[in-house]
Amino acid sequence: MDLALQILPQVLVDGIVLGFMYALIALGYTMVYGVLEFINFAHSEIFVLGAFVGVETLFMLQSAGQLATLNPAIVLLLVIVAGMTVSGLAAMALERVAYRPLQGSPRLVALISAIGASFFLQDGLRLFESLWRNTFYLTYPTLDILDRTVPLTADLVVPVKSILVVVTALIMLLGLYLFVNRTQMGTAIRAVAQDPDTASLMGVPVNRVISLTFFVGGAMGGLAGVLFGLNYGLVNPYSGFFPGLKAFTAAVLGGIGNIPGAMLGGMVLGLLEAMAGSYLSILTNGAFGAEYKDVFAFVVLILILILRPRGLLGEKVREERG
Amino acid sequence: MNPSLASIGLLVYITGSSILAYLHPQSTLAFLLFEASLLLIYYSSARPGVKFMLGALVLLVLMPILGFINAYYLEISVEVGIYVALALGLNIVVGFVGLLNLGFVAFYAIGAYLWAIFGSPQANEFIAGGFFPLASYWFFVFLILSIAIGAATGVLLGLPVLRLRGDYLAVVTLGFAEVVRALVNNLDKPINLTNGPKGISPIEKPPLFFQPVLEFFGIQVTTAKLYPLYFYFLVLFLVLGIILVTRRLEDSRIGRAWKAIREDELAAAAMGIPVVRMKLFGFAVGASFASAVGVLFAAKQVFINPESFTFMESIGVLAMVIVGGMGSVPGAVLGATGVTILNLQLLKGLSLWLNSLRQSGAIVSIPFLGSYALSQIPAQLEPAKYERMVFGLILIVMMIFRPQGILPPRQDQRK
Amino acid sequence: MALLELRELSKRFGGLQALARVNLTVEDGMIASLIGPNGAGKTTLFNTLTGIYPPDEGEIQFRDRSLVGLKPDRITHAGISRTFQNIRLFSHMTVLENVLVGMHLHMHTGLAEILLRTKHSQAREKDARHKAMELIELTGLAGREGEWAHQLSYGEQRRLEVARALAAQPKLLLLDEPTAGMNTTEAQSLMTLFRQLLGPYVQAILLIEHNMRVVMGISHRVHVLDYGEKIAEGHPDEVRQDPRVIEAYLGHGVWAGNAQS
Numbered sequence: 001m002d003l004a005l006q007i008l009p010q011v012l013v014d015g016i017v018l019g020f021m022y023a024l025i026a027l028g029y030t031m032v033y034g035v036l037e038f039i040n041f042a043h044s045e046i047f048v049l050g051a052f053v054g055v056e057t058l059f060m061l062q063s064a065g066q067l068a069t070l071n072p073a074i075v076l077l078l079v080i081v082a083g084m085t086v087s088g089l090a091a092m093a094l095e096r097v098a099y100r101p102l103q104g105s106p107r108l109v110a111l112i113s114a115i116g117a118s119f120f121l122q123d124g125l126r127l128f129e130s131l132w133r134n135t136f137y138l139t140y141p142t143l144d145i146l147d148r149t150v151p152l153t154a155d156l157v158v159p160v161k162s163i164l165v166v167v168t169a170l171i172m173l174l175g176l177y178l179f180v181n182r183t184q185m186g187t188a189i190r191a192v193a194q195d196p197d198t199a200s201l202m203g204v205p206v207n208r209v210i211s212l213t214f215f216v217g218g219a220m221g222g223l224a225g226v227l228f229g230l231n232y233g234l235v236n237p238y239s240g241f242f243p244g245l246k247a248f249t250a251a252v253l254g255g256i257g258n259i260p261g262a263m264l265g266g267m268v269l270g271l272l273e274a275m276a277g278s279y280l281s282i283l284t285n286g287a288f289g290a291e292y293k294d295v296f297a298f299v300v301l302i303l304i305l306i307l308r309p310r311g312l313l314g315e316k317v318r319e320e321r322g
Numbered sequence: 323m324n325p326s327l328a329s330i331g332l333l334v335y336i337t338g339s340s341i342l343a344y345l346h347p348q349s350t351l352a353f354l355l356f357e358a359s360l361l362l363i364y365y366s367s368a369r370p371g372v373k374f375m376l377g378a379l380v381l382l383v384l385m386p387i388l389g390f391i392n393a394y395y396l397e398i399s400v401e402v403g404i405y406v407a408l409a410l411g412l413n414i415v416v417g418f419v420g421l422l423n424l425g426f427v428a429f430y431a432i433g434a435y436l437w438a439i440f441g442s443p444q445a446n447e448f449i450a451g452g453f454f455p456l457a458s459y460w461f462f463v464f465l466i467l468s469i470a471i472g473a474a475t476g477v478l479l480g481l482p483v484l485r486l487r488g489d490y491l492a493v494v495t496l497g498f499a500e501v502v503r504a505l506v507n508n509l510d511k512p513i514n515l516t517n518g519p520k521g522i523s524p525i526e527k528p529p530l531f532f533q534p535v536l537e538f539f540g541i542q543v544t545t546a547k548l549y550p551l552y553f554y555f556l557v558l559f560l561v562l563g564i565i566l567v568t569r570r571l572e573d574s575r576i577g578r579a580w581k582a583i584r585e586d587e588l589a590a591a592a593m594g595i596p597v598v599r600m601k602l603f604g605f606a607v608g609a610s611f612a613s614a615v616g617v618l619f620a621a622k623q624v625f626i627n628p629e630s631f632t633f634m635e636s637i638g639v640l641a642m643v644i645v646g647g648m649g650s651v652p653g654a655v656l657g658a659t660g661v662t663i664l665n666l667q668l669l670k671g672l673s674l675w676l677n678s679l680r681q682s683g684a685i686v687s688i689p690f691l692g693s694y695a696l697s698q699i700p701a702q703l704e705p706a707k708y709e710r711m712v713f714g715l716i717l718i719v720m721m722i723f724r725p726q727g728i729l730p731p732r733q734d735q736r737k
Numbered sequence: 738m739a740l741l742e743l744r745e746l747s748k749r750f751g752g753l754q755a756l757a758r759v760n761l762t763v764e765d766g767m768i769a770s771l772i773g774p775n776g777a778g779k780t781t782l783f784n785t786l787t788g789i790y791p792p793d794e795g796e797i798q799f800r801d802r803s804l805v806g807l808k809p810d811r812i813t814h815a816g817i818s819r820t821f822q823n824i825r826l827f828s829h830m831t832v833l834e835n836v837l838v839g840m841h842l843h844m845h846t847g848l849a850e851i852l853l854r855t856k857h858s859q860a861r862e863k864d865a866r867h868k869a870m871e872l873i874e875l876t877g878l879a880g881r882e883g884e885w886a887h888q889l890s891y892g893e894q895r896r897l898e899v900a901r902a903l904a905a906q907p908k909l910l911l912l913d914e915p916t917a918g919m920n921t922t923e924a925q926s927l928m929t930l931f932r933q934l935l936g937p938y939v940q941a942i943l944l945i946e947h948n949m950r951v952v953m954g955i956s957h958r959v960h961v962l963d964y965g966e967k968i969a970e971g972h973p974d975e976v977r978q979d980p981r982v983i984e985a986y987l988g989h990g991v992w993a994g995n996a997q998s
Contacts, residue, residue: 039489101722108422108488109721112644115424115637116717123711131700241633245500248493288508295504298497305490306482567852574851574862575837575844578830582838585827592787592821594813594842594905649829731829 004282009156011278012271017162017231019270020169024224025247026254026262027176028091028217034193034257034316035213038099038107041114044244045121046091046218050083050225051235052125055138057082062141072145080168080226087222088215094121095214100207118241125237137236140229165227172223173263176216180259189213193257193316242294246273249301255311264312269297328368332376335359340384347392350667356380356388357659364652381558386551396550400622402662403557404615409642409658410564410651411611416640417649418577419604420584421484422492424636425499429609431506431631432475433468433616435516438626440464441526447514461528465617472613473606480605484598499636507628521627525620528556553622560618564611568651571607580604581649634710638665641713644720647727656729661716665709672705739798740765740941741786741817741909746795748778748785748965755781757965758795763909768935768942770952770973773962774985779945780822782962783911787819788812800908814842816908820898820915822945826886832897833882836869839904869904876900876930892923899930903938910934912944916951924948928955953977961985 025047032040057079061067067075098117102110129136146161180186191199192209200206228243229235246269254265276296281289304311339356346352363376389396408430415423439445441461445454483494510518530548571577579600582590591597620626638661646657679696687693705712720727741763748756755778763769771779785792788809797804804812818839827835844865850858873882876896881889889897895915902910912931916924928951931942946952952959952973959976961969963985969976976982 039493098718098722105721105725108420108492109725111422111489111492112640113718113721115640116714116721118714119637119710120714120718123708123714127703127708127711131703245493245497249497252490291508292504295501298501301497302482302494305486305494309486309490570851570854574858575841575846575865576848576851578834578838579841581830581834582827582841585829586825588789588809589821589825589827590838591809592813592819592825593839593901594810594818595838596810 004279007278009153011274013156013158013162014277015271015274016267017165017270018274019267020165021224021227021231021266022243022247022250022270023263023266024169024172024220024227025243026251026266027173027259028221029248030251030254030257030259030262031189031213031217033251034259035189035196035210036099037317038110039114039248040091040094040099040214040217041111041244042094042098042117042121043091043217043221044240044247045118045125045237046087046094046240047221047225047228047244047247048235048237048240049090049121049125050087050222051229051239052129052138052225052237053083053086053222054079054226054229055140055235058141058143067141067143072143075143076164076230079230080223083222083226084219085222087225088219091214091218091221092211094218095211100210122237122240129237137234140233140235142233143230146230161231165231168223168227172220176220176259179216185209185212189216246294246297249297249304252301252309253304253311255313255315257316258311258313261311261313261316268312269300272300273297323367325367325369325372328366329372329376332359332363332366332368332372335362336376336380336384340380340388343388343395344391347394350671353395353398354663354667356384357663361656386554389551389554390547393547393550396554398663398666400550400553400557401666402659403554403561404619405639405642405662406655406658407557407561407564407615408612408639409646409654410561410568411608411615412639413608413643413649413651413654414568414571414580414604414611415608416643417647417654418572418580418584419601420488421601421604422488422495423605423608424492424496424633424640425502426495426608426612426639427631427633427636428479428499428502429472429475429612430616430619430635431502431628433472433613434620434626434630435506435522435616436468436471436613436620437461437464437617438522438525438620439515441621442522442524444514444517444522447517455526458526458529459531461526461617461621465614468613468617469610472610472616475613476606476609477602479609480602484601484605496633496636499631499633503628503631506631516628519628521625521629523625525624525626527621527624528552553618556618560614564614565651565655567607572651576600576603584649634713637713637717638709641716644725644727645716647729647731650727650729650731653727653729653731657727660728664712669706669709669712676703676705739763740767740800741943742796742798743782743786744796744798746782746785746797747793748781748790749793754965756785756792759962759965759967761960761967761970763941763943765940766935767957768931768944768955769958769960770956771943771945771960771962772947772949772952772976773968776964777962777985778965779962780913781965783819783913783945786812787817787911813905813907816906817911818902818905818907818909819911820895820902820913822913822917824891824894824898826894826897826901828885828887830886831883832873832878832886832889833866833869835886835897836872836900836904837865839901840865840869842905869900872900872903875903875933877926892919895919896927896930899927903934908940910939910942912942914945914947916946916948921950924951927951931955949977 025043028043028046029040032038058067061070061075094117098113099110102113126136129138146164147159149157149159150163151157180189188204188209189212191204192206196206247266250265250269251262252265253269254261254263273293273296277290277293280292336359339359343352343356359380360377363373366373385399389399412423412426415421440454440456441464442455446452479498483491486494506516507519509515516522527549530545530552536543579590579595582593582595583597583600587597642657642661643654644657645661646655647653682696684696685693686696739762743759743761746756746759759782771782773779784790786797788804788807788811792805799815799817802815804815827838844861846858846861870882873879876899878893878896878900881893886894886897899912899915916927919927932955935942956973959971959973960967961976961982968985969979969982
């Protein structure tokens with residue numbers, strides 16, 4: 001029991017960091033689902049793409065000799081902006097090529113296309129990096145400042161990179177909230193999510209709004225990718241699959257289509273997973289340990305969908321016509 | 323076309339392609355042409371009795387002979403057969419009932435591990451007494467048993483999941499398959515059920531019960547040569563059995579109920595169909611096919627590990643059903659055959675061809691772009707490794723251009 | 738003898754009271770019509786009756802049995818079958834298959850029989866096909882049985898829905914706007930069909946209709962709904978003169994026998 005309490009603060013910190021990353025990725029799933037009632041299965045690859053753009057940007061700076069000289073804040077800003085932009089654009093392109101042609105088709109047809117896109121992008125990234133760098137397992141160059149730690153309390157030290165995740169995520173989430181609720185474009189997105197036909201009749205350019213939704217969701221995923229890469233250091237083209245699936249679980253947990261829901265779901269799932277990772281072994285006397293923490297999210301997903309499919313904060317999808 | 327003319331034409335084609343395959347045992351193309359004879363037989367206008375005879379000739383006589391000479395043919399046929407069985411099982415769930423199961427491979431894994439655990443020394447790890455591996459004839463018992471266990475697992479998965487709408491159901495089935503794989507990967511402790519990532523081996527093969535008969539006739543064949551043929555026939559009969567069951571179900575009120583549910587669940591219920599029960603039944607049947615084939619797979623491979631049962635496999639089988647045509651038995655067979663051969667032979671062949679280009683040392687000049695030494699083709703460009711890309715592209719293209727597949731169900735199903 | 742009795746049937750959706758204490762009886766041997774302006778709750782009544790929604794209050798008695806709380810397939814078992822306002826056929830199945838699906842209930846072929854293709858199951862199949870063909874001919878679709886349902890014309894699709902509903906051998910047939918979108922001739926032939934059904938095929942028919950010619954032409958009794966409440970009931974001639982009914986429809990045009998409201 002003492003051990004459990006001792007590691008609790010660290011577990012909480014890990015959980016919060018993980019939670020914010022899941023929240024950012026979950027936003028991509030939830031926004032697209034809200035607008036199209038469709039699971040963008042390939043979002044996990046948009047996420048990983050962000051991580052790759054991040055590492056390539058760092059490599060470019062490194063080979064230009066700038067990595068050591070530039071202010072780390074500028075470096076981070078460059079990397080984040082690059083990751084978000086490329087991911088956002090990629091998401092838009094994805095929608096144009098693989099989903100828009102299927103707009104009238106049954107949803108399962110689009111889902112299958114999304115799965116195809118996911119696979120295609122995984123190997124696409126692999127091919128690109130194989131040709132460009134001869135390897136597709138990439139390691140982020142270290143930025144010293146990120147590894148420094150900040151003591152929060154007497155026993156608890158938190159690395160700067162964790163703080164980076166939390167701060168950046170909070171800023172972005174706030175920005176997104178303001179965007180969706182206070183700007184005209186944001187209102188257009190909400191309108192299309194609720195009732196695309198009426199929105200269209202009111203003059204809203206539905207297809208452009210859809211593209212914008214993909215861009216914003218993709219950018220959030222790209223940001224999560226950069227943060228993921230900065231935090232964990234290693235990326236490969238297949239490392240998006242599990243985080244993506246877990247983030248989807250988080251989106252459903254919070255209520256699909258519901259943006260605050262995605263944030264909440266991400267946090268809850270992140271904390272649950274961190275706790276499972278650390279405590280599962282203790283709880284089951286070593287029978288089931290941290291190796292099951294990935295599966296944990298799936299169990300959560302199954303339970304949610306059976307017990308409370310609307311999620312914690314309720315779904316926000318198309319209104320049913322009576 | 324005149325049926326007699328068709329029959330003669332078929333006979334000529336079969337003879338020609340089998341001779342070709344016989345003379346060129348290394349040629350992928352020759353083998354493909356020979357296999358294509360089955361497709362031609364199916365679609366020809368020959369009389370049903372003739373088709374049956376010709377089909378039997380190809381599958382029961384010619385293929386074994388060719389395989390005896392070149393065991394590689396048998397290997398491919400067995401692998402194709404396994405995927406045909408899996409595709410037929412998934413076809414019931416996705417094609418007939420209309421439920422997108424993304425974790426179909428879990429049932430396959432359960433069947434495989436079922437035999438792997440009890441048909442090898444593995445079970446001694448948790449059941450004292452040294453009873454294992456079970457004698458080889460237990461293979462057939464487990465084959466039957468796996469049908470029941472597969473069906474039960476299908477029902478267990480289905481119960482919580484069937485109320486969900488289509489896309490959620492898809493993701494949950496995916497989650498379920500990952501849970502199964504994680505369990506299989508990690509259940510080497512606290513008790514060693516599955517031996518974890520190390521896998522299980524050696525797994526018992528089914529007994530050569532007909533060997534005494536062969537010896538009686540003075541036929542001396544080594545077991546090494548006999549087993550590939552044996553597995554070929556086992557797979558063939560299993561697949562034929564599955565096709566028979568599927569066709570009978572399809573043409574009955576059960577098959578119609580499934581399709582009605584796929585088309586419009588509400589209207590189906592309004593016509594008196596017990597929707598949940600029928601969905602569960604569809605899940606169970608599909609799962610039982612996969613589990614049965616799993617047992618066979620384990621016995622054939624002699625060694626299995628969790629790597630054979632990934633999400634990629636589930637998607638692979640899904641791609642087969644989609645490419646072939648959802649809801650159509652010939653479609654599933656064609657899709658499975660096509661995709662497996664694409665994977666096994668074409669992609670590898672492409673890799674080999676690229677390799678040979680690299681080694682040829684030739685230089686190619688492209689107008690405006692200059693000359694390019696073929697040895698410079700990057701080593702990473704290895705088509706065999708890019709299965710995912712190929713599958714992904716296939717899925718996207720099929721959904722956009724031909725979502726109903728190559729051989730969608732036809733109106734005149736009376737065959 | 739009352740075949741169907743709805744007592745104080747109520748259903749609300751959020752803030753909308755779709756059905757408010759509706760009382761309605763359908764007798765054996767009767768063709769009854771349910772009319773009312775758009776949104777009056779007619780299809781909701783059908784949906785509640787057939788188990789798609791559970792009623793909030795009230796009772797549904799059918800042949801001395803309560804149907805409240807039963808799932809749609811059990812209600813069909815009890816002897817009620819229906820057609821839909823927005824045609825819900827099984828598009829990628831043939832006309833014959835659509836009707837055969839309706840016979841699911843009455844075929845009683847078990848799994849073992851099907852797999853073994855016993856003489857018994859084959860006889861049942863043959864029998865079912867025979868009966869299905871009868872219904873296909875009855876509804877004027879003879880010769881089309883091999884076509885996909887979605888290839889039929891609109892009028893033919895509506896008739897196929899009727900054939901399919903009849904295949905379930907209902908005691909009470911519910912028809913939701915069966916003549917919608919049809920011209921006068923088509924509507925007339927459907928009316929003749931409905932009269933033919935009463936007795937040999939079904940014991941009673943309840944139909945929702947906007948086409949007043951049809952309503953006047955075949956109903957023994959007319960029930961009028963408005964805003965979820967029943968506002969009138971009686972012989973067609975009585976109802977057409979009822980001031981409350983006229984007011985509900987806001988005008989005389991409808992009563993002049995126009996096809997659409």
